[in-house]
Amino acid sequence: MVVLLVAVVAAALAFAVTNGVHSAAGVVATSVATRALPPRVALGVAASFVLVGGLLGSWFLVVGVPDAAVVPTGDDGLRLVLATLLGAVAWNLLTWRWGMPTSTTQALFGGLAGAALAAPDGAVRWGALLDGVVLPGLGVVVAGALVAAALVLALLWLLRGVMPARAHRRLRTAQVVAAAATAVGSGVLDAQRTAAVVVTGLVASGVGVPADAPGGRPAWTVVVVALALAAGVLVGGRRIVRTVGERLVPLSPTAALAAQATTALLLHAAAVVLRAPVSTSLSITSAVVGAGAVPGARRVRWRVLGRVAAAWVATVPAAGALAWLAHEALLLLSRG
Numbered sequence: 001m002v003v004l005l006v007a008v009v010a011a012a013l014a015f016a017v018t019n020g021v022h023s024a025a026g027v028v029a030t031s032v033a034t035r036a037l038p039p040r041v042a043l044g045v046a047a048s049f050v051l052v053g054g055l056l057g058s059w060f061l062v063v064g065v066p067d068a069a070v071v072p073t074g075d076d077g078l079r080l081v082l083a084t085l086l087g088a089v090a091w092n093l094l095t096w097r098w099g100m101p102t103s104t105t106q107a108l109f110g111g112l113a114g115a116a117l118a119a120p121d122g123a124v125r126w127g128a129l130l131d132g133v134v135l136p137g138l139g140v141v142v143a144g145a146l147v148a149a150a151l152v153l154a155l156l157w158l159l160r161g162v163m164p165a166r167a168h169r170r171l172r173t174a175q176v177v178a179a180a181a182t183a184v185g186s187g188v189l190d191a192q193r194t195a196a197v198v199v200t201g202l203v204a205s206g207v208g209v210p211a212d213a214p215g216g217r218p219a220w221t222v223v224v225v226a227l228a229l230a231a232g233v234l235v236g237g238r239r240i241v242r243t244v245g246e247r248l249v250p251l252s253p254t255a256a257l258a259a260q261a262t263t264a265l266l267l268h269a270a271a272v273v274l275r276a277p278v279s280t281s282l283s284i285t286s287a288v289v290g291a292g293a294v295p296g297a298r299r300v301r302w303r304v305l306g307r308v309a310a311a312w313v314a315t316v317p318a319a320g321a322l323a324w325l326a327h328e329a330l331l332l333l334s335r336g
Helices: 002-033 039-060 074-098 104-118 126-158 164-205 219-235 238-247 253-274 280-292 302-335
Strands: none
Touching: 002 039, 002 074, 002 104, 002 164, 002 219, 002 238, 002 253, 002 280, 039 164, 039 219, 074 104, 074 164, 074 238, 074 302, 104 126, 104 164, 104 302, 126 253, 126 280, 126 302, 164 219, 164 253, 164 280, 238 280, 238 302, 253 280, 280 302
């Protein structure tokens, strides 16, 4: 059991790193695309504020995590959690390699569903999965595009009559502020979600959680997860950054700021108001498309967007299938 618990913690940290790689695109893509910040500086700023959000947010906010599966106790439960993480990590790595900005939240819960179906005493709560993961993902996509488009129009009106060079300087400065706010929101949501997975492993193993732990998550789980997230952001998924910032639609400074501010708004609304996890990648991608399409839908590179959408749709079933395979492999190893 100890070996399985250690493996769960290690897999959770690996998931957090891949989560950070994907989140980097949501934080820095627009700033890099418009040259508001050099890539290395942008990643450093993003990693710093993700760490701040991960550490501080866990003490001031408790973000709920959908109870999407029945997790048994003992070795069966630990295998389920480990398979969940392995399936999600595998999908995150594949989409990183392909340069696709997919949702690590959906990958995690897709993995949970697949592992729960494979586990002898596991069960999937399909209603919780739909209400807590799938529908919020769809809502973020629609809201991100609409809010970003509205912000572009508002910014164009506010900046009418301002000299272009002066307007661009202001927009780029505001972009950096919006990117930092996005990073904080991403850190708050992602650190608590992954720490909750570690806690599930602790409970399944019988170790338990101290009664006075903030949000029911021991401080050490939040700290190590936040550090792993920041490390992933520093690695930076450059292919994903390029897809979001350059390949989907050409971004003007106005559209870039609108997309980044929309993403920050969605993440902080999810953390403070809804207390529910949403995807940084889905938020920024939909916001970029909505903002970039304001001058005309022809600006959107629909073939690229189609591939991104296909990856979104595939995330839950693909991560679930990978987790199911991982669980079967772990079960065979335990019997050998």
